[in-house]
Amino acid sequence: MSKINTVQKEKIHKILKYYPDNQSALLPILFYLQDENRYLDDMVLWELCEILDMNFQFIKDVAEYYVMLRTQPVGEKLIRVCTNVACTLCGSEELVEYMEEKLRIKVGETSKDGKYSLFTAHCLACCNNGPAIQVNDKYYKHISRKDIDRLLETTDAK
Numbered sequence: 628m629s630k631i632n633t634v635q636k637e638k639i640h641k642i643l644k645y646y647p648d649n650q651s652a653l654l655p656i657l658f659y660l661q662d663e664n665r666y667l668d669d670m671v672l673w674e675l676c677e678i679l680d681m682n683f684q685f686i687k688d689v690a691e692y693y694v695m696l697r698t699q700p701v702g703e704k705l706i707r708v709c710t711n712v713a714c715t716l717c718g719s720e721e722l723v724e725y726m727e728e729k730l731r732i733k734v735g736e737t738s739k740d741g742k743y744s745l746f747t748a749h750c751l752a753c754c755n756n757g758p759a760i761q762v763n764d765k766y767y768k769h770i771s772r773k774d775i776d777r778l779l780e781t782t783d784a785k
Protein backbone atom coordinates (compact mmCIF):
# COMPACT_ATOMS: atom_id res chain seq x y z
CA MET A 628 0.00 0.00 0.00
CA SER A 629 1.24 3.45 -0.93
CA LYS A 630 2.26 5.72 1.97
CA ILE A 631 1.91 8.84 -0.16
CA ASN A 632 -1.66 9.03 -1.44
CA THR A 633 -2.92 10.64 -4.66
CA VAL A 634 -3.90 13.92 -2.99
CA GLN A 635 -0.48 14.17 -1.37
CA LYS A 636 1.22 13.44 -4.70
CA GLU A 637 -0.77 16.23 -6.33
CA LYS A 638 0.28 18.61 -3.54
CA ILE A 639 3.93 17.59 -3.99
CA HIS A 640 3.69 18.39 -7.70
CA LYS A 641 2.12 21.76 -6.87
CA ILE A 642 5.01 22.55 -4.50
CA LEU A 643 7.51 21.53 -7.16
CA LYS A 644 6.16 24.21 -9.51
CA TYR A 645 7.43 26.93 -7.15
CA TYR A 646 11.05 25.75 -7.25
CA PRO A 647 13.69 25.66 -9.98
CA ASP A 648 14.54 22.00 -9.31
CA ASN A 649 13.49 19.06 -7.16
CA GLN A 650 16.30 19.46 -4.65
CA SER A 651 15.25 23.06 -3.91
CA ALA A 652 11.73 21.85 -3.14
CA LEU A 653 12.85 19.04 -0.85
CA LEU A 654 12.51 20.82 2.51
CA PRO A 655 9.02 22.24 1.92
CA ILE A 656 7.90 18.81 0.69
CA LEU A 657 9.38 17.07 3.74
CA PHE A 658 7.61 19.54 6.04
CA TYR A 659 4.36 18.97 4.16
CA LEU A 660 4.67 15.18 4.42
CA GLN A 661 5.56 15.42 8.09
CA ASP A 662 2.43 17.51 8.73
CA GLU A 663 0.42 14.85 6.95
CA ASN A 664 2.01 11.79 8.61
CA ARG A 665 3.30 13.17 11.99
CA TYR A 666 6.78 11.88 11.08
CA LEU A 667 8.81 10.76 8.07
CA ASP A 668 9.23 7.01 8.04
CA ASP A 669 11.46 5.18 5.57
CA MET A 670 8.52 4.06 3.41
CA VAL A 671 7.45 7.67 2.87
CA LEU A 672 11.04 8.65 2.09
CA TRP A 673 11.42 5.74 -0.37
CA GLU A 674 8.29 6.79 -2.24
CA LEU A 675 9.40 10.40 -2.20
CA CYS A 676 12.78 9.54 -3.69
CA GLU A 677 10.93 7.88 -6.59
CA ILE A 678 8.66 10.90 -7.10
CA LEU A 679 11.58 13.34 -6.97
CA ASP A 680 14.01 11.06 -8.77
CA MET A 681 16.51 11.62 -5.97
CA ASN A 682 18.79 9.37 -3.97
CA PHE A 683 17.13 7.80 -0.91
CA GLN A 684 20.12 8.30 1.36
CA PHE A 685 20.34 11.97 0.43
CA ILE A 686 16.69 12.51 1.36
CA LYS A 687 17.09 10.47 4.55
CA ASP A 688 20.18 12.49 5.55
CA VAL A 689 18.28 15.74 5.04
CA ALA A 690 15.33 14.45 7.08
CA GLU A 691 17.65 13.39 9.90
CA TYR A 692 19.78 16.54 9.83
CA TYR A 693 17.11 19.12 10.65
CA VAL A 694 15.80 19.03 14.22
CA MET A 695 12.40 20.29 13.05
CA LEU A 696 12.00 17.15 10.96
CA ARG A 697 11.19 13.83 12.63
CA THR A 698 12.05 10.37 11.37
CA GLN A 699 10.67 8.60 14.46
CA PRO A 700 7.07 8.42 15.71
CA VAL A 701 6.04 11.07 18.25
CA GLY A 702 3.15 11.47 20.66
CA GLU A 703 -0.08 13.37 19.95
CA LYS A 704 1.34 16.33 21.84
CA LEU A 705 4.89 17.17 20.91
CA ILE A 706 6.35 19.36 23.67
CA ARG A 707 9.53 21.29 22.99
CA VAL A 708 11.15 23.27 25.81
CA CYS A 709 13.68 25.94 24.94
CA THR A 710 16.93 25.35 26.82
CA ASN A 711 18.94 28.08 25.16
CA VAL A 712 20.69 30.66 27.38
CA ALA A 713 17.89 33.21 27.83
CA CYS A 714 15.30 30.57 28.73
CA THR A 715 17.74 28.61 30.89
CA LEU A 716 18.38 31.78 32.92
CA CYS A 717 14.61 31.94 33.44
CA GLY A 718 14.44 28.35 34.71
CA SER A 719 13.71 26.21 31.66
CA GLU A 720 15.99 23.35 32.73
CA GLU A 721 14.01 22.99 35.97
CA LEU A 722 10.86 22.90 33.85
CA VAL A 723 12.33 20.09 31.77
CA GLU A 724 13.03 18.08 34.93
CA TYR A 725 9.53 18.83 36.20
CA MET A 726 7.96 17.63 32.96
CA GLU A 727 10.12 14.51 32.91
CA GLU A 728 8.81 13.68 36.39
CA LYS A 729 5.23 14.50 35.54
CA LEU A 730 5.13 12.62 32.25
CA ARG A 731 7.43 9.83 33.49
CA ILE A 732 9.60 10.12 30.41
CA LYS A 733 13.02 11.55 29.63
CA VAL A 734 13.80 14.13 26.96
CA GLY A 735 13.58 12.45 23.56
CA GLU A 736 11.00 9.89 24.72
CA THR A 737 7.27 9.39 24.20
CA SER A 738 4.84 8.47 26.99
CA LYS A 739 3.57 4.88 27.00
CA ASP A 740 0.05 6.00 26.10
CA GLY A 741 1.44 7.79 23.04
CA LYS A 742 0.07 11.15 24.16
CA TYR A 743 3.25 13.09 24.85
CA SER A 744 6.74 13.41 23.46
CA LEU A 745 9.23 15.68 25.21
CA PHE A 746 12.11 17.44 23.47
CA THR A 747 14.32 20.41 24.11
CA ALA A 748 14.76 23.19 21.55
CA HIS A 749 17.68 25.49 20.90
CA CYS A 750 15.50 28.58 20.59
CA LEU A 751 11.80 29.17 19.97
CA ALA A 752 12.22 32.84 19.01
CA CYS A 753 10.57 34.06 22.24
CA CYS A 754 13.86 34.90 23.96
CA ASN A 755 12.54 37.90 25.90
CA ASN A 756 9.57 35.89 27.16
CA GLY A 757 11.24 32.84 28.65
CA PRO A 758 10.93 30.21 29.65
CA ALA A 759 9.25 29.35 26.39
CA ILE A 760 7.73 26.06 25.29
CA GLN A 761 5.96 24.82 22.20
CA VAL A 762 3.17 22.24 22.17
CA ASN A 763 2.57 21.09 18.60
CA ASP A 764 2.13 24.40 16.72
CA LYS A 765 1.29 26.57 19.74
CA TYR A 766 3.80 28.67 21.68
CA TYR A 767 3.65 29.48 25.40
CA LYS A 768 5.71 32.18 27.09
CA HIS A 769 6.75 32.88 30.71
CA ILE A 770 5.86 29.29 31.60
CA SER A 771 5.84 28.20 35.26
CA ARG A 772 5.27 24.84 36.94
CA LYS A 773 1.66 25.84 37.56
CA ASP A 774 1.25 26.61 33.87
CA ILE A 775 2.67 23.18 33.06
CA ASP A 776 0.18 21.56 35.46
CA ARG A 777 -2.70 23.46 33.83
CA LEU A 778 -1.44 22.72 30.34
CA LEU A 779 -1.12 19.00 30.98
CA GLU A 780 -4.52 18.87 32.73
CA THR A 781 -6.22 20.50 29.77
CA THR A 782 -4.45 18.13 27.41
CA ASP A 783 -5.34 15.17 29.65
CA ALA A 784 -1.92 14.09 30.97
CA LYS A 785 -1.64 11.01 33.20
Ligand code: FES
Nearest residue numbers: 709714751753754
Ligand atom coordinates in the same frame (compact mmCIF):
# COMPACT_ATOMS: atom_id res chain seq x y z
S1 FES B 1 16.33 31.48 24.20
FE1 FES B 1 14.43 30.56 24.59
S2 FES B 1 13.19 31.23 22.98
FE2 FES B 1 15.15 32.00 22.48
